Amino acid sequence: MKKYWYTYIIFVIALSNIQAQSGWTRKAESFYVQTTASYYSSKDYYTTEGFLSDTGSRFSSSALILYGEYGVTNRLTALLDVPIIQLNSFSTTETVGGVGSVKLGVKYRLFKNIPVAVQADFEIPTDDGINLATAHRPNELGTFDQINLPTSDGEFNVWTNLIGSHSFGNGKTYGSLYSGVNFRTESFSNQFHAGAELGHLFFDQLYLIGKLRILEKLSSGEGNQGGSFLYGEGTTFTSFGLNAIYKLGGHLSLVASYSDYAGFLVERRNIYDGGTFSLGISFEY
Template sequence: MKKNLLPIALMLFILTFKINAQSGWTREAKGFYGQVTASTFSSHDYYTTEGNLSDEGSTFNSHSIALYGEYGITDRFTSILSVPALVLNNFSTTETVTGIGSIKLGFKYKILKESPFAIQVDFDIPTNDGVNFATAKEPDDFGQINTINLPTSDGEFNVWTNLIASHSFPNGKTYGSIYSGVNFRTESFSNQFQAGAELGHLFIDKFYLIGKLKILEKLSSNNINNQSGSFLYGEGTTYTSFAFNGVYKLNNTYSLVAEYSDYTDLLVNRKNIYDGATFALGISVEF
């Protein structure tokens, strides 16, 4: 009997960890999951829209506190809400600007009743017009105090549509997922394509380790003028990213979660992006 329960326990464990996780499982009806996460990023290595590494002479820093929640409407239909409640952006040469990031409202539907194969649609809702100027700490060579736009939200509405398939291996402690999707963007921004894979394993019945690989590509060029816009709009941004996630179960309700992620040119070259590691730490609750 205990052996038969292992795949069920595995699915619950997978659903517990939600820092950028993708899975074909949905939450059970009336089940709730919530998470608060703090993350930090810092880098001075900028890859241009042509993919060339350019040291801009200053370091870009971004810190955030994000809220995430899921609620099972039915056993096969889950609602999702993600809110970057506080985002702080600055360069080493500027003051810090703060704001709320774009809010993501999503819905996941398990297409096959007995198999973890799902479609997920996320509505990316802007919280501002994409303008948030940071003031330079020092005047330039001409004595002028410059400003630079460091938006916390890109000011445009997105619709992400993803197909996700997962599989639990017979040992009941290992799972894998693959997914792909398209981001339909507005305001003349280029549509995007993403695809990725995840592999996770449960150790000592309390610690879960997940390895992930993801690519982001540009599908179209709707407005070439956007190519010179802020990298924070994501226009012309492409990359291969990898990450390692961990979750430690404190008890049946609370867990500690953590993530390390970075970029590489393994499958898709880095373009219009600051290259560096992101560290995240959070706590989750479920019932």
């Protein structure tokens, strides 16, 4: 009986993070809500050719994110991911903000007793991808430059995933493998992503999850090369991270995570390389 209790905890917690991937779905009519605040800052920009460039300024981004899941049936889960407010800036510009792209998703477990699932997330833009930040100081001509720092890239995406998971070690440990394609519109290049996760429950209260993910350009064409690096055109990377979930008691948990980029599997291209920290709280029932 204890093994099944641990496995249930894994089912809940493995689904308890915005970026978590698992083949399990929520129990019918159960729900999970999480809110997190995140912060990211970097001055190390990798060009579309993969070279580290000194831009002379630091890019920073912070966000307040609402994430939710609802068990429509035991094998079908509805998903919602909304950056309620996102703030972007360079050290040389003002800070601009807005609502990030909204993700509405569904996950379906293919087999009743085997944690293998397919997932589709529909990423809906909240603006036209234009959000101009004005420089703090005038240029040599005496005018103030503006740079586009969008909080939404202005194009519709469909993220697809095939996910397989397995629990072992008396139900206290789980592993997941996943891969899928991001189908993009507005002449942007499609993307391939894949990853792995390994999590373990310590002291029946603290859950730690290690993550590894790659993102690669899939389309053979040049795609849409205009606009801000925040559009993600030509962006590739390897990312790694660690999540911690601590059960506070009852239905509440404290969640924290750290993620960063590397180039040992896929080169960093068109990206600012830096760590992202997040902290939040969750409620599930």
